[in-house]
Amino acid sequence: MSKEELLHGHLELYHHFFSYIKSMALRCATELGIPAAIHRRGGAAMLRDIAADVALHQAKVSHLRRLMRVLTVSGIFGIKQQPAAGSSSSGEAVYTLTPASRLLVSGCGEHDMSPMLRFLVHSTALTPFFSLHAWFRADEEEEEPVAGGGGGGGGAATSLFEMTHGFPRWEMTGRDAAYGAVLNDAMAADSRFVMDVVLREGGGDVFRGLGSLVDVGGGHGAAAAAVARAFPRVKCSVLDLPQVVSQAPPDASDVRFVAGDMFEYIPPADAVLLKYVLHCFGDDDCVKILRRCKEAIPVRDSGGKVIIINMVVGSGSQRNIFKETQALFDLYMMSIDGIEREEKGWEMVFFKAGFSAYKIMPILGFLSVIEVYP
Ligand code: SAH
Numbered sequence: 001m002s003k004e005e006l007l008h009g010h011l012e013l014y015h016h017f018f019s020y021i022k023s024m025a026l027r028c029a030t031e032l033g034i035p036a037a038i039h040r041r042g043g044a045a046m047l048r049d050i051a052a053d054v055a056l057h058q059a060k061v062s063h064l065r066r067l068m069r070v071l072t073v074s075g076i077f078g079i080k081q082q083p084a085a086g087s088s089s090s091g092e093a094v095y096t097l098t099p100a101s102r103l104l105v106s107g108c109g110e111h112d113m114s115p116m117l118r119f120l121v122h123s124t125a126l127t128p129f130f131s132l133h134a135w136f137r138a139d140e141e142e143e144e145p146v147a148g149g150g151g152g153g154g155g156a157a158t159s160l161f162e163m164t165h166g167f168p169r170w171e172m173t174g175r176d177a178a179y180g181a182v183l184n185d186a187m188a189a190d191s192r193f194v195m196d197v198v199l200r201e202g203g204g205d206v207f208r209g210l211g212s213l214v215d216v217g218g219g220h221g222a223a224a225a226a227v228a229r230a231f232p233r234v235k236c237s238v239l240d241l242p243q244v245v246s247q248a249p250p251d252a253s254d255v256r257f258v259a260g261d262m263f264e265y266i267p268p269a270d271a272v273l274l275k276y277v278l279h280c281f282g283d284d285d286c287v288k289i290l291r292r293c294k295e296a297i298p299v300r301d302s303g304g305k306v307i308i309i310n311m312v313v314g315s316g317s318q319r320n321i322f323k324e325t326q327a328l329f330d331l332y333m334m335s336i337d338g339i340e341r342e343e344k345g346w347e348m349v350f351f352k353a354g355f356s357a358y359k360i361m362p363i364l365g366f367l368s369v370i371e372v373y374p
Helices: 003-017 019-032 034-040 047-053 058-073 114-120 123-137 160-165 169-175 177-200 222-230 283-296 320-334 343-352
Strands: 044-046 077-083 090-097 212-216 235-240 255-259 271-275 305-310 357-364 367-373
Touching (some): 019 058, 034 044, 034 047, 044 047, 047 058, 058 090, 160 169, 169 177, 212 222, 212 283, 222 235, 222 271, 283 305, 283 343
Parallel strands (some): 212 235, 212 271, 271 305
Antiparallel strands (some): 044 090, 077 090
């Protein structure tokens, strides 16, 4: 290797070693309320203003500059130099919001993805990855079988999540109310965002003309409530596990909640919505869920369909940021025994479950809307 190659390899390694510092810095800034502080000052704020607004300890203001440097070089915040009064030299730095940090403005922003950040950059999500290599080597025969966990059974393997925490993900949400709340809030935040984009961009056509919709694994009903608001004639209901339904906020009043197990029974409706559900499960479980969906909806000629919101790996933009985000998301899902599927993976589970056709609509950035027909 040439000296240049050696040094570039060395640089690249450090760049990757410290990738987690980026997510941690982002979480820190969001917990401190920095995106909201910049937003309240009209989208541009100086360090001392941010420090005052987020109640920073006086002695830590210079440290805040270092945190902001990480987040500006990585493009989360913008930075510009304020011209100093009466001189040509540059004055204080002014920090601005970017399209990414605008989505982390809590409380007053149009969209707030901070609950998803809190969920994904959370010790429960992170600690399993310290044992990923051990999980790869673990002998399935010697492992404890997967417990019921809300009927998700059927998977022979123990997930990395279960190996670490002792319970599968959907059992954990029932046992640890705080973890369940963090997860439910994260999903609701994402659903408000995604549904807003779907309904705004004409993707709302997928819901037009329906008489009823059941959002299976619909969490606290954010997606169903968005459809009900946009299409008041569509009767919307949510099926989710008892521990989720019992904590649903009362304000989703135009949505009916049903506590149950999607592996057992799905209430009948013209269409089933599955957002961020099938990627949580392996192929056999997906086929089981989809068969239950097929039983719940009318035939194709009567408008029956399943609407899936998830990613189709490899579809859409080929830019590296898309490919990398999809690959990382898939590895994260692998930790709970889920899969992010390529088109052929989707097609296989659809046809195995007895569906006849599907349509992929890549209208959601790295995610897609997929309609599946009986
Ligand atoms: N669709 C929601 C939540 C996705 S997270 C959204 O995108 O915002 C997956 C959801 O599936 C969780 O709410 C979880 O409680 C639910 N779930 C998992 N196993 C289930 C089962 N067996 N029956 C019904 N819901 C289940």
